[in-house]
Amino acid sequence: MRIWRATILLFVTLNVSCAQISFTVVPLGVKGGSDESNLSAYALTATGTHDYVCLDAGTLHAGIKKAIENKTWKGDATNFLRKNIKGYLISHPHFDHTNGLIINSPEDSAKYIYGIESCLTVLQEKHFSWKSWANFGNEGEQPTLNKYTYQILTSGKEAPLYNTSMFVTPFVLSHVAPNESTAFLIRHADNYILYLGDTGCDRLEQSDKLHQLWTAIAPLIQNKKLKAIFIEVSFANEQPDHLLFGHLTPALLMEELAALEKISGVGTLKNLNVMITHIKPFGNREAVIKKQLHERNTPGVTLIFPEQGKALKF
Secondary structure, X not given: OHHHHHHHHHHHHHHHHHHOOOEEEEEEEOEOOOOOOOEOEEEEEEOOOOOEEEEOOOOOHHHHHHHHXXXXXXXXXXXXXXXXXXXXXXXXXXXXXXXXXXXXHHHOOOEEEEXXXXXXXXXXXXXXXXXXXXXXXXXXXXOOOOOEEEEEEOOOOOEEOOOOOOEEEEEEEEOOOOOEEEEEEEEEOOEEEEEEOOOOOHHHHOOOHHHHHHHHHHHHHHOOOEEEEEEEOOOOOOXXXXXXXXXXXXXXXXXXXXXHXXXXXXXXXXXXXXXXXXXXXXXXXXXXXXXXXXXXXOOOOEEEOOOOOOOEEO
8 A cells, every 4th residue: 555655646746747847948059159050049849749949040950960969859950950940039130149040041941930120120131131142031132932931029929939839928138239139938838938139237238128028027937937047148257348248247147137036026036947048158268157157146046057959848
């Protein structure tokens, strides 16, 4: 009888644990520059499906190959790109966030590109333009090849991610004001993940964009519905403010997390998963950033440093 009860308890525990996992994320690229084979791109799916969207698309093919080498996925990289990646959410049009999308477009399949209007305009006019590349979009310079369909997102308004079971709500960020970047709040059922593209802190950007975002997500944190935050830390604390170019340091991230905790409530960020993205590799900068983040982690968040091709579950 005791063995039977123990077996039931184990079964229930395992099922509760599984029920708590809502998303699978496979980093296709994690760095903020220099290594063109490892630039910002995160494949995200609702757990239990294989219908992914990419959060930014700096690196695609090389990242998929790495995931296959790590046995995260099986098969051929190009086939996986064509069949399993259902769309791209582009935070802003800088090349370290779009290079993989552009380079792989000839071999890709038809799908959606999601972004705020200012981002998609640059893609249409500068990237997918016959002056620089073939126009694989459905708008812009003629002739259009109509492989990609641009889907304009409106800040604060939820929209479906077609061919998946997920939804997205975008929020505009400041990335060297007045230039815009985007945060994507992804929902599946009643659970969420937040991905931020490049962003400066409100104080230095003279902006309230992060404050608006923190206000919007505070109830999700309070109700334990936010599974993780993906946010950039490009430079170490020693980087001068005038050379940040709209990016964060460990100190500035903790400044912003303190602002978030002030809204959501003291102690509410403890053990919240915070994925550190977009570290710009140079010398020992990555090790320094990790050390500085751990030293200043007063909110007690769980710091995660993603590795290319290795799946994470939230």
